[in-house]
Amino acid sequence: MILRPGNTLYIPHGTLGTAQDHLYVVASSPGIDATNIVLLCVTTFDDYKDDSCLIQPSDCPDLDFITHLSCIDYRDPLIVPLDTILKLLATKHIRSRSAIPEPLLQKIYRGAAESLFTDPAAAAILDSQGCLP
Numbered sequence: 001m002i003l004r005p006g007n008t009l010y011i012p013h014g015t016l017g018t019a020q021d022h023l024y025v026v027a028s029s030p031g032i033d034a035t036n037i038v039l040l041c042v043t044t045f046d047d048y049k050d051d052s053c054l055i056q057p058s059d060c061p062d063l064d065f066i067t068h069l070s071c072i073d074y075r076d077p078l079i080v081p082l083d084t085i086l087k088l089l090a091t092k093h094i095r096s097r098s099a100i101p102e103p104l105l106q107k108i109y110r111g112a113a114e115s116l117f118t119d120p121a122a123a124a125i126l127d128s129q130g131c132l133p
Helices: 082-090 102-114 120-128
Strands: 008-011 022-026 037-044 070-080 095-097
Touching: 008 037, 037 120, 070 082, 070 102, 070 120, 102 120
Parallel strands: none
Antiparallel strands: 008 022, 008 095, 022 037, 037 070
């Protein structure tokens, strides 16, 4: 499998230190830096969460995994080497899901640039790859 920005991964509780089952978006480019892949968590939106990037089901109408108002958790990304992701995919510890549409990926990048809560290490990786506006 070729991993690209916009691909999504379903990562279950306990895998890579996650506290809950969640969908993650591949935000950085493995082709540029295979040792530091930024994965951003898609989570259910609530009033206390960061609203820098709200995601409606209509943002990705052809995908079945965004079913209610969601947001990106910029505060707690996963930064993982590509070889670890590929091993977890091969052993079915995580699952690949459909890629998000490009306009939604760009919205996620704008949110990362605007959010007061974006993890500094993730922001540095995304900025070095030219992802942030």
